[in-house]
Amino acid sequence: MKKTFSKAALVAICIILAGCTDNRTETACSELYTSRLDPNDFSNLDGGITLHKPSGLTFTRCAVGQRLINFKCVGKPLRLNWDEAQSYVKEVAQKSGERWRVPTRTEMTAIFESGCINPAVNPYVFPNMEVANYWTSSKRMSPEAFRCSVYSYQGAVYCLQSRKVEQPFLMVRD
16 A cells, blocks of 8 residues: 555656646747848847837847957957946947947847747847846846846846846947
8 A cells, every 4th residue: 555655646746747847849049030131120220230110229239348240249248247237338328429228128128039039039130149147227126236137048037136246238229
């Protein structure tokens, strides 16, 4: 009787645990988008920027610290903590005379594609984007120690990110 109960319990536990995994097979964005000629909601502009047509916002196509050369982002993304990222972009705006800023979490999620992953962006608009958490300008209501970032693998927002963590970021302007 004891062996029968143990086997039944083991089978039940295995069934329960098997149901906890995420067995979805999502398409990589690099497989979904196959042409540079179909940027969908974006209009790629000169100077490494792109216009997100639905929002009217202009985003940098590469993370800050990288440059767009021959349709690829080259160099290493600049990784700063939240306060440093905000200050960096503010300085860029002052020196360039353009209203650059770190995107909000809503603006950042607008560039992500729901039908693909790894990273969840059109690779012809945001080429070879690193899979990482990207800073947004959004804050949590409390405590002050946390800020919001967006994980580029699938575009999920995370608002319990320590503001002291160094992460890449994009820039946006109206």
